[in-house]
Amino acid sequence: MFFIYLPYNAFRTLTVTPELMKRLVVFITSFVVFSSSVIIFPFSIVQAEEPHFSVTLYAGQDIDVGRLYVWNDEDILYVNYDVNEEWCLQETHVHIASTTDTIPQKNGNPRPGKFDYKSEHDCIFSDSFEIEIPIDWNKGVYIAAHAELCQLNGGGCESAWADGIDFEGKNWATYFMYFVNWSLPSPDEKVTFTYTHPGVTNTYFDFNIGNIGEGHDIQNGSWPGWCADSTVYITAGREYEASVYSSYSQNLPSYISDDEQWDYVNYILNHKPEGVTWQEIQAAIWYFTDEDPDYQGYDTLLVYEIIDDALASGAGFRPGPGQVGAVILAVDEGTQLVFMEVDP
Numbered sequence: 001m002f003f004i005y006l007p008y009n010a011f012r013t014l015t016v017t018p019e020l021m022k023r024l025v026v027f028i029t030s031f032v033v034f035s036s037s038v039i040i041f042p043f044s045i046v047q048a049e050e051p052h053f054s055v056t057l058y059a060g061q062d063i064d065v066g067r068l069y070v071w072n073d074e075d076i077l078y079v080n081y082d083v084n085e086e087w088c089l090q091e092t093h094v095h096i097a098s099t100t101d102t103i104p105q106k107n108g109n110p111r112p113g114k115f116d117y118k119s120e121h122d123c124i125f126s127d128s129f130e131i132e133i134p135i136d137w138n139k140g141v142y143i144a145a146h147a148e149l150c151q152l153n154g155g156g157c158e159s160a161w162a163d164g165i166d167f168e169g170k171n172w173a174t175y176f177m178y179f180v181n182w183s184l185p186s187p188d189e190k191v192t193f194t195y196t197h198p199g200v201t202n203t204y205f206d207f208n209i210g211n212i213g214e215g216h217d218i219q220n221g222s223w224p225g226w227c228a229d230s231t232v233y234i235t236a237g238r239e240y241e242a243s244v245y246s247s248y249s250q251n252l253p254s255y256i257s258d259d260e261q262w263d264y265v266n267y268i269l270n271h272k273p274e275g276v277t278w279q280e281i282q283a284a285i286w287y288f289t290d291e292d293p294d295y296q297g298y299d300t301l302l303v304y305e306i307i308d309d310a311l312a313s314g315a316g317f318r319p320g321p322g323q324v325g326a327v328i329l330a331v332d333e334g335t336q337l338v339f340m341e342v343d344p
Contacts, residue, residue: 053178053318057083059149059158061172068145068162070178072135073250077180079117079131083149088123090157091148094131096141100175103144108169112146123150138183139217139344140321144175179248179318179344182217182327187243189213193329194239195338199224204282207329207340218244218327218342225329226269226282228260228289228337230296240331247326247339248318255333262326264288267314268306269341270323276302284310289337319344 059065066083079094093112097103104114112118117131145162164176185191192210199206203224210220234240245252247262265288272281279298284306286293295303319325324341 053316055176056163057081057145057147057160058163058174059087059147059160063158063160065149065158065160070143072180075135077133077135077141077178079133079143079145081129081145081147083147086152087149088152089121089129089147090123090150091118091120092129092131093118093144093146094133095144096133097144098137098141100142103142103175105167105169108167109171110144110146110167110169110173110175112144115144115146123152135180138181140177140179142175143178144173146173177320179320179325181246181248182325182342182344184216184218184244184246184327185212187245187330189244190241191244191329192239192241195225195234195236197236198278202278202281203341204278205338207338209340217344218340223340223342225338225340226285226326228265228285228328228339230286230290230294232334232336234331234336234338240329240335242329242331245328245330247328252328253330256328256330256337259289259291260337261288263317264310264314265339266319266325267310267317269326270317270319271306271309271313273302273306276306280306 053071054067054069056064057066057068064084065087066081069078069080069082071078077096081089081092083089093115094117095103095115096117104111117133119129119131121129143162147160148157149160150157161172161174162176164174167173167175191212193207195205195207197205201224204227205225207223207225208221209218209223212218212220245256247266265285268281268284268288280300280303283293283295283298283300283303286295287303287307288310322343324343326339327342328337328339330337
């Protein structure tokens with residue numbers, strides 16, 4: 001069986017005349033006769049079933065032995081060891097820290113035996129071990145995850161680390177950063193905003209935010225931002241009251257999460273090609289936030305390249321150090337949904 005993939009957006013920009021339709025029918029019919037079985041369909045918006053952050057588990061420095069998956073809800077951080085079937089877990093050690101120097105170590109060498117979450121196992125394997133850690137911090141945390149594994153065929157045992165940044169000591173151990181969430185005003189604490197369009201930093205909007213209390217990761221002032229609705233509008237010169245939501249919240253109102261795929265949006269915000277215009281970034285964002293986007297003439301070949309890149313790599317994306325994420329400003333269902341770029 002042969003499959004012909006046509007880019008989803010090709011159908012949005014193609015003007016189908018009667019003559020072109022006849023040519024398409026002749027081509028498809030000919031190909032069917034030739035191959036006896038052809039399926040033609042466009043790409044569609046893809047939503048990852050389990051948008052979990054993950055890193056490779058490396059044993060003996062360079063042996064890929066599986067993945068470490070990390071995700072969270074409002075209260076719990078979950079860490080899951082998923083090792084390849086020829087290996088099994090004997091020990092696991094995980095430590096969560098707000099700074100790297102609070103990970104137990106000596107002279108830059110981590111000490112897994114001192115990690116907060118440690119377990120011994122009777123040679124378990126596959127997707128069989130998960131740790132639940134209560135969340136009592138916001139934003140980013142550093143995670144060091146270690147394991148002792150043995151090969152099931154008797155080939156020996158190895159230490160393994162979840163891939164990431166090297167510790168400073170004479171070792172090959174690594175740690176990584178995981179973004180949990182921002183500290184934001186509650187949805188009941190309405191903030192105010194006005195906007196200018198386009199933004200001065202090659203963005204769709206610049207927002208002037210007000211009425212934010214102390215102790216949050218966003219403050220009063222100017223923030224770059226974007227639009228999530230291509231056919232719903234807001235009014236220039238008007239001050240709006242809005243609820244603030246993290247794009248990673250598990251409790252988003254339905255009108256903020258029905259069409260919107262925020263992991264792909266966050267990926268785009270952090271992977272803007274050199275020389276891209278704000279119009280092209282905005283068009284790519286609409287692909288993932290609007291069920292039937294009106295690209296308003298912004299779509300170019302580069303837009304489709306950005307979309308394809310996000311579809312290939314954006315599922316489950318979470319920002320890391322030096323990156324940004326989407327913080328949503330929601331007025332009501334009848335008003336354009338907008339969001340700011342915020343450093344985690």
